[in-house]
Amino acid sequence: MTSDRSRSSLPAGYRSRQLTADDRGALLDLDTWAFPDPHAVADFDELPLPLTWERAVGVEAEDAPGGGLAAIRASYPFAHFPVPGATLPTAGLTWVGVHPQHRRRGLLTAMIDDHLARCREPLSALFAAEAPIYGRFGYGKAADDLRISVPRGAALRDVPGAADHTVRVEHGDRASHGELVARLHQAPGMPAGPAGINRPGWATRESEALWESYWADPKSFRASGRESLRVVVVERDGEPRGYATFRRTMDWQVTGPRGTVHLGDVVALDAAAARALWGVLLDLDLMSSTDPFLLPVDDAVMSLLVDPRAAGARVTDNVWVRVVDVPAALAGRRYQADVDVVLGVTDARLPENAGAWRVRAAAFGEASCERTEAAPDLELDVRELGAAFLGGTSLAALAGAGLVVERSAGALAHASAAFGWPLAPACGWVF
Numbered sequence: 001m002t003s004d005r006s007r008s009s010l011p012a013g014y015r016s017r018q019l020t021a022d023d024r025g026a027l028l029d030l031d032t033w034a035f036p037d038p039h040a041v042a043d044f045d046e047l048p049l050p051l052t053w054e055r056a057v058g059v060e061a062e063d064a065p066g067g068g069l070a071a072i073r074a075s076y077p078f079a080h081f082p083v084p085g086a087t088l089p090t091a092g093l094t095w096v097g098v099h100p101q102h103r104r105r106g107l108l109t110a111m112i113d114d115h116l117a118r119c120r121e122p123l124s125a126l127f128a129a130e131a132p133i134y135g136r137f138g139y140g141k142a143a144d145d146l147r148i149s150v151p152r153g154a155a156l157r158d159v160p161g162a163a164d165h166t167v168r169v170e171h172g173d174r175a176s177h178g179e180l181v182a183r184l185h186q187a188p189g190m191p192a193g194p195a196g197i198n199r200p201g202w203a204t205r206e207s208e209a210l211w212e213s214y215w216a217d218p219k220s221f222r223a224s225g226r227e228s229l230r231v232v233v234v235e236r237d238g239e240p241r242g243y244a245t246f247r248r249t250m251d252w253q254v255t256g257p258r259g260t261v262h263l264g265d266v267v268a269l270d271a272a273a274a275r276a277l278w279g280v281l282l283d284l285d286l287m288s289s290t291d292p293f294l295l296p297v298d299d300a301v302m303s304l305l306v307d308p309r310a311a312g313a314r315v316t317d318n319v320w321v322r323v324v325d326v327p328a329a330l331a332g333r334r335y336q337a338d339v340d341v342v343l344g345v346t347d348a349r350l351p352e353n354a355g356a357w358r359v360r361a362a363a364f365g366e367a368s369c370e371r372t373e374a375a376p377d378l379e380l381d382v383r384e385l386g387a388a389f390l391g392g393t394s395l396a397a398l399a400g401a402g403l404v405v406e407r408s409a410g411a412l413a414h415a416s417a418a419f420g421w422p423l424a425p426a427c428g429w430v431f
């Protein structure tokens, strides 16, 4: 892939510069302009910033030197972002914001083009503050997640071995739990999948700064009356097999206490540990419901609940993926069925991705992707390739919306089967 990608420039009157740790105050000020927050910037003094500063860029108005930032963006250098059957280097786009004074002048567009031009990773991924923003830049909605609220005491199906676990309920801190959380979070198949099948999108925090931020517990995090960070660990034969982080809120009603358990991670190495963990989380005194933050759409709890309807499941978009380097990305994942297909790809922003690509792979084995003169079997935009990349969005479903076009009879069914994956993609934390 060539690297001299053209960059759309900033609108007249603006210039960009790399940010450093000295820009912390200006960055937080811009961030709280973009994302309104009840706290003053000074309230964040105890908050460690998880940024990789070399990848943080600010935009300033040229006629307002020292007048604050007009826009910011940064990216996390994920070296091992999970994709079907493998991991790929991925730029996690984050901290994107434009000051309301400077919006709708093309600053975001210029920042994204610069991000894609500088991207050395074959993928870029992000969480979108608003879903309509990023499709125009070639990002596809690659995963959904579940939002549920489970009534206290909801019945769970039995799993042999669940009763063999012991439980620790403790204040959460890095010294006590840092090692076990880091280890269990990145085990294959998490948050509760079978070992041996990875979960696409399940990024772990790869940098010290991100872990430091994960364990930080400043007062500004305790919005809406939440308590400090707590951890449940389930152990079998003295070995941790699962953990969950949570913060409770209290709500005293005349009819009785109606507190809520707000969950963070819920991670278990096997089905018995998941059953033991959820058994604890759904039966905490004075609580009336347990609310996970986000879960994969196929999370084990939905199969364990006797009455899954009572959890009131809603689905929302999780991680968005932008294929930056088509051949490296398509050869870098695995496929769940044999495949030999020619994809005709369009890409308005990165023209080197456009054209016909032949993808060949054996089920769960090595894959290749080469440019070809052959006629495409399927045609799609790079945005749809991103949507399908983690295996969570079916090419056939996209064809149903007219977004993938089948040119060779039968190619759609075969390619859709191959591009899928046994576990639904999801990232367990918003970056």
Ligand SMILES: CC(C)(COP(=O)(O)OP(=O)(O)OC[C@H]1O[C@@H](n2cnc3c(N)ncnc32)[C@H](O)[C@@H]1OP(=O)(O)O)[C@@H](O)C(=O)NCCC(=O)NCCS
Residues within 6 Å of the ligand: 034, 035, 096, 097, 098, 099, 102, 103, 104, 105, 106, 107, 108, 109, 110, 127, 128, 129, 130, 132, 133
């Ligand atoms: C979203 C945001 C970054 C957009 O920045 P911006 O500099 O105004 O964007 P641009 O001027 O480059 O707009 C590019 C295009 O995207 C569209 N767009 C921008 N924000 C949009 C939004 N929230 N919803 C729908 N479309 C949007 C613009 O209308 C424009 O469309 P056009 O090319 O058809 O005219 C900015 O409004 C912002 O900071 N919002 C609050 C924080 C936020 O949501 N950050 C994103 C975090 S993931």
